[in-house]
Amino acid sequence: MARNNSCQHVVDITGDIHFGLVSVAGKTLPFLRLFGFVKPTAGSSGVEGMRIVAYGPWAELIYAHVRKGSRLFIISHVQRRMVVDKELIEFVVEECQFLRNIDWAAGEAKRLELVERGELRPSYKEHDDHVSGIDEETEV
Numbered sequence: 239m240a241r242n243n244s245c246q247h248v249v250d251i252t253g254d255i256h257f258g259l260v261s262v263a264g265k266t267l268p269f270l271r272l273f274g275f276v277k278p279t280a281g282s283s284g285v286e287g288m289r290i291v292a293y294g295p296w297a298e299l300i301y302a303h304v305r306k307g308s309r310l311f312i313i314s315h316v317q318r319r320m321v322v323d324k325e326l327i328e329f330v331v332e333e334c335q336f337l338r339n340i341d342w343a344a345g346e347a348k349r350l351e352l353v354e355r356g357e358l359r360p361s362y363k364e365h366d367d368h369v370s371g372i373d374e375e376t377e378v
Contacts (some may be wrong), residue, residue: 240309243316244313244314244332245270245309245312245313245314245316245329246260246312246313247274247276247288247311247312247314247329248275248276248309248311248337249275249276249288249290249309249310249311249312250273250274250275250276250307250308250309251272251273251274251304251305251306251307251308251309251310252272252273252274252275252296252306253302253306254272254273255270255271255272255301255304255305255306256270256271256272257269257270257297260293260338262293263331267293267294267297268293268294268295268297268298268301269291269292269293269297270291270292270293270296270300270301271290271291271300272289272290272291272296272300273287273288273289273290273303274288274290274310275288276288276305277289288329289326289327289328289329290312290314290328290329290331291328291330291331292328292331292334292343293330294329294357295352295357295358296331296334298348298352298357299334299345299348299349299358299363300331300334301348302344302345302347302349303336303340303341303342303344303345303348303354304340304341304370305338305339305341307339308338308339308340309337309338310334310335310336310338311334311335311337311372312323312331312334313331313332313333313334313335314329314330314331314332315329315330315332316328316329317329317330331341
């Protein structure tokens with residue numbers, strides 16, 4: 239991620255959730271498009287209709303976790319693209335944390351599937367010998 243194109247948002251997801259496949263550079267990838275809104279706070283106005291997109295394993299993982307009303311913390315970069323004479327401004331997910339109204343069971347099942355397929359690395363909790371993050375043979 240470029241340092242000069244980084245965005246961070248706590249966003250609530252609307253009911254307009256689209257999951258499918260797209261072709262990017264000759265490769266077919268899972269694609270997720272969400273619309274979200276940011277609630278106003280003291281000193282700043284809210285934002286409605288934020289177009290959030292994810293590709294590849296992130297698209298699958300987020301899609302399994304979210305539903306209307308889910309709250310996410312997203313680190314993204316902004317991109318502009320033209321689609322049939324229409325300009326789209328999108329926030330492309332680089333990192334995502336699930337905060338509220340999340341389908342944890344479906345998300346965990348998808349995470350395990352992605353690990354099995356080799357798309358994600360397993361977490362430390364799945365490996366008792368690496369709980370501390372340091373190999374036993376490593377001298378400190």
